[in-house]
Amino acid sequence: MTEEGVLSVLALLREAGTEVWVGGGWGIDALLGRQTRPHRDLDLMHRREQEPSVLAALAAAGFTETLDWRPVRFVLTRADGREIDLHPLVFAPDGSAEQSSLEPGKPFHYPARCFVTGTIAGTAVPCLSAEQQVYFHQGYEPTERDRQDMARLRAAFGVQTHF
Numbered sequence: 001m002t003e004e005g006v007l008s009v010l011a012l013l014r015e016a017g018t019e020v021w022v023g024g025g026w027g028i029d030a031l032l033g034r035q036t037r038p039h040r041d042l043d044l045m046h047r048r049e050q051e052p053s054v055l056a057a058l059a060a061a062g063f064t065e066t067l068d069w070r071p072v073r074f075v076l077t078r079a080d081g082r083e084i085d086l087h088p089l090v091f092a093p094d095g096s097a098e099q100s101s102l103e104p105g106k107p108f109h110y111p112a113r114c115f116v117t118g119t120i121a122g123t124a125v126p127c128l129s130a131e132q133q134v135y136f137h138q139g140y141e142p143t144e145r146d147r148q149d150m151a152r153l154r155a156a157f158g159v160q161t162h163f
């Protein structure tokens with residue numbers, strides 16, 4: 001997924017009236033304000049109630065569903081290889097949100113303060129905070145790419161990571 005690909009997907013979803021936030025590797029790069037490595041996919045968090053609009057907009061752009069782990073996540077792929085990993089969020093009145101996990105009764109928590117703005121190719125984009133990125137990089141054996149991503153967040157934001 002290229003910078004241009006990310007920005008085109010975000011523009012398409014904005015035009016459809018949906019709210020999404022960039023997470024994963026592109027979310028880290030958005031926080032850093034520059035692309036630091038190639039990205040296989042685009043992780044997006046979206047309002048669960050807007051899912052029909054998200055799906056319709058992406059289907060019109062040629063994306064089809066290739067994985068369904070709802071309510072945790074699902075994946076859409078295009079013939080050109082672009083892949084979007086979607087994570088449905090349920091928002092509370094205070095602006096915080098929860099995402100289901102594979103462990104029933106143990107959802108992922110998103111505090112209201114984790115919804116921030118980053119930059120991709122000079123364009124402001126909604127993304128997840130450095131602290132939230134660290135939260136999602138816990139509880140598994142990290143890859144070398146994960147280690148490098150966390151090192152970049154430590155250097156740029158002074159956040160503590162567990163690896």
